[in-house]
Amino acid sequence: MRPWLGWAIKLGLVGLVVLAVFAVYLDAVVQEKFSGKRWTVPAKVYARPLELFVGQKLAKDDFLKELDALGYRRESTVAGPGGVSVAGNTIELHSRGFQFYESTEPSQRVRVRFSGDYVAGLTQAGGGNLAVARLEPLLIGGLYPAHQEDRVLIKLEQVPPYLVETLVAIEDREFFNHFGVSPKGIARAVWINATAGQLRQGGSTLTQQLVKNFYLTNERTLVRKATEAMMAVLLELHYDKKDILEAYLNEVFLGQDGQRAVHGFGLASQYFFSQPLSELKLDQVALLVGMVKGPTYYNPRRNPERALERRNLVLDVLAAQGVASVEEVDAAKQKPLGITRRGSLADSSFPAFLDLVKRQLREDYQEQDLTEEGLRIFTSFDPIMQLKAESALAGTLKRLSGRKGVDQVEAGMVVTSPESGEVQAIIGSRQPRFAGFNRALDAVRPIGSLIKPAIYLTALERPSQYTLTSLLEDQPFSIKGQDGQVWRPQNYDRKAHGTIYLYQGLVNSYNLSTAKLGLEIGVPEVLKTLNRLGVEQEWPAYPSMLLGAGGLSPMSVASMYQTLANGGFNTPLRGIRAVLTAEGEPLKRYPYQIQQRFDSGAIYLLQNAMQRTMSEGTGRSVYSQLPRSLALAGKTGTSNDSRDSWFAGFSQDVLAVVWLGRDDNGPTPLTGATGALQVWTDFMRQADPLPLDMPVPDNVVLAWVDASSGQGTDPSCPNAVQMPYIRGSQPVAGPACGIQAPVNEVMDWVRGWLD
Amino acid sequence: MNKWLIPAVTVSLVLAGCSSVPRGSIPVVEGGTAVAGAQSGTPGSYGAPVTQPQALPEDSGVVVMVPGGGSSAPIQSFPATNAPLDTGTTSQPWSASAPATSQGGYVAPAPSGIPSGGLAMDEQLDGPVLALLTTAQQQQGGGDLNGAASSLERAQRIAPREPQVLYKLAEVRLAQGDAAQAEQFARRGLSYASGRPALQASLWNLIAQARERQGDAAGAAQAREQARVNL
Numbered sequence: 001m002r003p004w005l006g007w008a009i010k011l012g013l014v015g016l017v018v019l020a021v022f023a024v025y026l027d028a029v030v031q032e033k034f035s036g037k038r039w040t041v042p043a044k045v046y047a048r049p050l051e052l053f054v055g056q057k058l059a060k061d062d063f064l065k066e067l068d069a070l071g072y073r074r075e076s077t078v079a080g081p082g083g084v085s086v087a088g089n090t091i092e093l094h095s096r097g098f099q100f101y102e103s104t105e106p107s108q109r110v111r112v113r114f115s116g117d118y119v120a121g122l123t124q125a126g127g128g129n130l131a132v133a134r135l136e137p138l139l140i141g142g143l144y145p146a147h148q149e150d151r152v153l154i155k156l157e158q159v160p161p162y163l164v165e166t167l168v169a170i171e172d173r174e175f176f177n178h179f180g181v182s183p184k185g186i187a188r189a190v191w192i193n194a195t196a197g198q199l200r201q202g203g204s205t206l207t208q209q210l211v212k213n214f215y216l217t218n219e220r221t222l223v224r225k226a227t228e229a230m231m232a233v234l235l236e237l238h239y240d241k242k243d244i245l246e247a248y249l250n251e252v253f254l255g256q257d258g259q260r261a262v263h264g265f266g267l268a269s270q271y272f273f274s275q276p277l278s279e280l281k282l283d284q285v286a287l288l289v290g291m292v293k294g295p296t297y298y299n300p301r302r303n304p305e306r307a308l309e310r311r312n313l314v315l316d317v318l319a320a321q322g323v324a325s326v327e328e329v330d331a332a333k334q335k336p337l338g339i340t341r342r343g344s345l346a347d348s349s350f351p352a353f354l355d356l357v358k359r360q361l362r363e364d365y366q367e368q369d370l371t372e373e374g375l376r377i378f379t380s381f382d383p384i385m386q387l388k389a390e391s392a393l394a395g396t397l398k399r400l401s402g403r404k405g406v407d408q409v410e411a412g413m414v415v416t417s418p419e420s421g422e423v424q425a426i427i428g429s430r431q432p433r434f435a436g437f438n439r440a441l442d443a444v445r446p447i448g449s450l451i452k453p454a455i456y457l458t459a460l461e462r463p464s465q466y467t468l469t470s471l472l473e474d475q476p477f478s479i480k481g482q483d484g485q486v487w488r489p490q491n492y493d494r495k496a497h498g499t500i501y502l503y504q505g506l507v508n509s510y511n512l513s514t515a516k517l518g519l520e521i522g523v524p525e526v527l528k529t530l531n532r533l534g535v536e537q538e539w540p541a542y543p544s545m546l547l548g549a550g551g552l553s554p555m556s557v558a559s560m561y562q563t564l565a566n567g568g569f570n571t572p573l574r575g576i577r578a579v580l581t582a583e584g585e586p587l588k589r590y591p592y593q594i595q596q597r598f599d600s601g602a603i604y605l606l607q608n609a610m611q612r613t614m615s616e617g618t619g620r621s622v623y624s625q626l627p628r629s630l631a632l633a634g635k636t637g638t639s640n641d642s643r644d645s646w647f648a649g650f651s652q653d654v655l656a657v658v659w660l661g662r663d664d665n666g667p668t669p670l671t672g673a674t675g676a677l678q679v680w681t682d683f684m685r686q687a688d689p690l691p692l693d694m695p696v697p698d699n700v701v702l703a704w705v706d707a708s709s710g711q712g713t714d715p716s717c718p719n720a721v722q723m724p725y726i727r728g729s730q731p732v733a734g735p736a737c738g739i740q741a742p743v744n745e746v747m748d749w750v751r752g753w754l755d
Numbered sequence: 756m757n758k759w760l761i762p763a764v765t766v767s768l769v770l771a772g773c774s775s776v777p778r779g780s781i782p783v784v785e786g787g788t789a790v791a792g793a794q795s796g797t798p799g800s801y802g803a804p805v806t807q808p809q810a811l812p813e814d815s816g817v818v819v820m821v822p823g824g825g826s827s828a829p830i831q832s833f834p835a836t837n838a839p840l841d842t843g844t845t846s847q848p849w850s851a852s853a854p855a856t857s858q859g860g861y862v863a864p865a866p867s868g869i870p871s872g873g874l875a876m877d878e879q880l881d882g883p884v885l886a887l888l889t890t891a892q893q894q895q896g897g898g899d900l901n902g903a904a905s906s907l908e909r910a911q912r913i914a915p916r917e918p919q920v921l922y923k924l925a926e927v928r929l930a931q932g933d934a935a936q937a938e939q940f941a942r943r944g945l946s947y948a949s950g951r952p953a954l955q956a957s958l959w960n961l962i963a964q965a966r967e968r969q970g971d972a973a974g975a976a977q978a979r980e981q982a983r984v985n986l
Contacts, residue, residue: 051913053883102894102905131886132913419915420908567946569939578905589901592908592924594939600946653915695916695949 023230029215030234038214038247039263041151041374041582042144045357046137047381048424048577049098049105052112053132056119057688060089062384063112067093069138069383071274071340081107082279089114092125096276098136101378101578101586105134117688138383139270141354143361145371148259152266152277153374153582156246160280163265164245165323166289170314172206176241180207180232207232210248254288255295262295272300274340282324283311283332290314300339308337351435352428353381356555356575359441364588374582379575380422385415385687389425389656390432392683397430400678403669408662409645412439413679414558415687418655420592421562421571426555437663440554445644445661448548448672449509449618450557450637451530453564453606455518455546456506458529460602462521463726468503468605469710474513479543487543489515492638492671501710503609507617509636511547518546532597534559534570548637557648558657564606565633565650567694568598600697601726607633607694608724610649618673619649622681631691632684636672643667645675651689656680696724703730713737884914888923900931918944918954925961934968937961955985 050066052058064086072084072093084093090113097107109125110133122130142150156164168175174182182205204212211231216224235244253261254268262271268288269277280288290310291298300307312333319329357379361370369375393411400406415425428438437443459466474497478488489511491497497510505513518526523541530539539550552560555573563570571594579587610633613619618636626632634649645660645668658676662668668675696702706713707721712731714720723730880888887910894903907924914920921944929937941961948954959982966975 051883051909053913055881055883056913102899102902102909103890129882132883417912420912422912567943569943577908586901589905591904591936592911593936594943596939596942695947697946698949 023234026227026231027234027238030211030231031238033215034235034239034243034247039151039153039250040145040149040372041153042142042149043361043370043373043375043377044139044152045141045143045354045377045379045381047140047379047383048422049100049134049137051132051134052110052119052122052130054119054122057117057690058114058119059117059688060091060114063091063114065387066135066138066384067091069274070136071270071276071279073275073279078109080279082275090121095133096136098134099580099584100134101580101589105136108133137378140350140379140381140383142260143358143370143377144260149261149263150257150267151250151264152270153250154246154264154266154277156242156249158276158278159249159265160278160285162282162285162318162324163249163277163280163289166285166314166318167206167249167292169317169321169323170289171209171292172204175206175245178205178207178236180234180236181205181229204228205232206248207235207244210244210251211235213251213253214247252292253295254291255299272339281332281335282318282328283315283335284338286314286318286332287311287337300337304337304339311337349433349435350381350383350386350426352426352432352438352440353379353386353423353575355428355435355438356423356426356441357381360574360576360590361579375587376580376582376584378577378579380417380420380424380577381575382415382424385654386425386427388686389413389415389427389683392686393427393430393432393658393679396679396682400670400675405667405669408664408666409660409668409670409675410439410443410663411679412441412443412554412659413683414440414554414657415683416558416562416573416655417653418562418565418650419653421566421573421594422577423558423573423575439659442553443659443661443663444551444553444556445659445665446548446639447550447552447557448637448639448644448646449511450552450560450635450646450648451526451546451548451550452506452509452514453610453635454529454533454560455514455521455526456502456609457533457564457598457602457606458521458526459502459517460605460726461529461599463601463729466502466517467725467729468501468609468723469705469731470502471499471710472502472505472513472517474498474500474505474510475516476512477516479519481543489543489547503612506609506635507612509613509618515543515546519543530560532570533563534572534597548639554657554659557646557659558655561648561650561655561657563597564603564610565655566594567600568596568603569594570597571595599699600694601699604694604697604700605724605726607692610634611692614649619647619677621673621677622684625681625685629691630684630689631693632689633692634677634680636677638671638673641667642669642671645670646672647676647680649680650692651684652692654684654687654689656683656687658683699727700724701727701730704733705731706734880914880917880919884910884917884920887913888920891923891927895927895930900927903927904931916947918948918951918958921947922954922958922961925958925965929961929965929968934965938965938969941965952985956982959985 050058050063067084072082075083075085078085078092078094081094081096084091090111092109092111094109095105095107098105110130111121111123111125112119113121122133124130144150172182172185174184185205208228211228215231216228250264250266252265253263254265255262255271257271262268265288266277268291269275269280269284272288273280273284287300287307287310290313291300291307293310297303298307298310315324315329315332318324319326324332357377358370361377365375393413397406397409397411409430411427411430413425413427414423416423426440428440429436460468474491476488476490476496478486480486491511492509496512497508500510500513502517504510505517523543523545526546527539527541535552535556537550537552537556539545542549559573562573571592574590574592576590578589581587611631613636614622614632614634615628619632619634622632622634630651632649632651634647637646637648638644643661643665646658648657650656658679660668660670660675660679670676702722702724704713704715704717704720705711705723706717707719710731711734713734714736715722717734717737887906891903891906891910894900894906904924904927907920907927910917910920911924921940925937925940925944928934928940941958944958945955948958959978963975963978963982966972966978
């Protein structure tokens, strides 16, 4: 008897020591992870904030679309941040406020009055005029680490009413009274498991659930259960209930979004309601808390009936426990689930734009910084423009789908603001929601006639040799290249057009006259111009380059045309404006940079010719859909056998490049004009841009010339057209024709109207 | 460091100057008439008609900003347009003015906050741009050049063709030590400053400073010469 007892005591002591050592170890584990940085948070990428000011071009519908995406609630009278009420042309809202790079935008009540597609009034709720206000920016994505966990960290103070009460009522009634484990809960679990003969229910407290998610794997064994209980007790020893609750709220798993795990109530609120957590109402709180039990089973997007049932059950419990009144619960139960639709602006992903952002960020940051530090990335992404581009592409491809081969056509598109060099929208595929080959950035395809403006610009930079009305010969010719091969360019219509004005070669995209002009100037000179325009590729100086044999991505084309659109000032295209740390400290800015690469006079002349391309040349179909008063400039491009259909063009405030073609480089039924231009036109129709209006540079004069002879003439003469020239290169003005002066003036006036 | 003091002092000087000078005595530049006249004289069959809003919104007392030049440039008081006197606005140059539109009927919107019509209106800055330039000025005064640049870029996005914004942007770039970009922005400003000789002179002076910083004495002298010509 005695030796047995002795052994037992000894063994017990050893066991206790082992247990104590284990406890000390666990304690270290618990403290180490809890006191340090508890979570890694992916960088968050934001769209541009929508600016509001009087005179701003903004359609009311677009504005409401943006508000919907930001999760604003439609209310009859605005009750608080995130609320909006619409009355005719006046929209009142309470913005949420946001920390930007250079300043903090306050949360405020704002009244916006619309007139047509413009903001006509902007006032504060008090009635005072407001010069300018910003909405908070739309969150468009994150940069996730390999394990794909995402979070929007919240503090306990940001939690909406009822959340804590509901959570405690449903998951752990004794939370504020127990010391980490709940004997009552365990007893109940043991009873249920014993009667069922298997492990069915855990008596987990919130603390234990946190420990399980935070420190342990997902296996269900008794040893793990015991470890979990010990750690829970240890956690409670070191930290107060508030800390534990806050950690729980941020840790709990609430859903799976494809590859991305949705952790914490902060992100879940964004993910399911597109609203910040603090704005959630009782019914929404009940739904999220109800989902803790089975995030997949009760997923309200996939299983709405189950989720609704569960939510109402949670609400009933609240009423039964007196957390909320019966009236409140009844009202909450009447509400629909209120989950945002996937695929609407709020829940869309914009993989092509995010791809651009990631590439730009990787030049400046370590991968780890991007995926773990919770950086806030402010971009120039314009969701309204993006959706218009997507709709233009989808609509046009649908309209063209009758043509054989259009089904295999892929697409890439880039939209920028020529006046700031910012990228506003990108499409990388005809199915813009799917991440994958980003054609806007990576499809390097022959640009065809898109190169021609570079040739004409090179010529127009030499006003003593070339003007818009210099004569060119559009005749067949052939030259022998250095490799001995004979190059024999042809026009698209296989015809020669004889003697033409220089600008007509560009406007009608004639290959013969353009190639001849390029050879006169010299291929290396043209390539130099391309480099100055912003094209980085180094191409061999073959004559075929003059007709666009060299390949560029839509993004590079945008960069090239940007310089043409912005008065000859080159600017590196940017997608990122600034980066803030997780705490809101400014980290890095990506400033607007410009460099004058061309004389503004030469650019003015070229823009004039490119406007004629739209009004009378290869791009003229644009005005079957858009008003003539909308001055636009652009160029079509088609590579051999219509393998690539391009269009690049701009208004005063919007530049867009569209490419259509097949991934396998096969022929398509589309030319630049019948394919890409159609997408571009539809996009511009929706984007409703400002007409191109470049100020006349000091060295440019407008002179009257006879349209048929190209000689200087007088505005009183028939056939007189006005053309811009670099000062000194204009033809000598001709004498006035026939009629007396006063009448001439009337004629001018009439002509002005007619044209 | 007294570098940041210069703009601050200049601003206070300008503020003081504006508050003490009777409105009528501010020199007025009639930059609009000549150019507007030239434009209205081009009704011909020019291939790409550029439409301009016929009716400009009637403007009530828009206060014109004075580019507070943080520089030794000879011209410091930038001429303001003669603001209508009926509004009774204060003489504080930074007060964001209320465009006429708040009084009901909205006429001919001025897109992007910048009138695309006659140049006469260009001299006047409206609400958002004025407010942002004020913010930028405060940030610059407080030594937050990055913040100032960021606010100015915001203004530039709203009014991309307003040379006064480009002028300020150039000025901040210069203060940030990026003389090359300062020159570029001043040049961009010049392309939109046609018919505004005083502003042109300021821009040329800024270019001169930027060139000096880049060690281009000859270029700087040339720019100063341009500044004099334009005055």
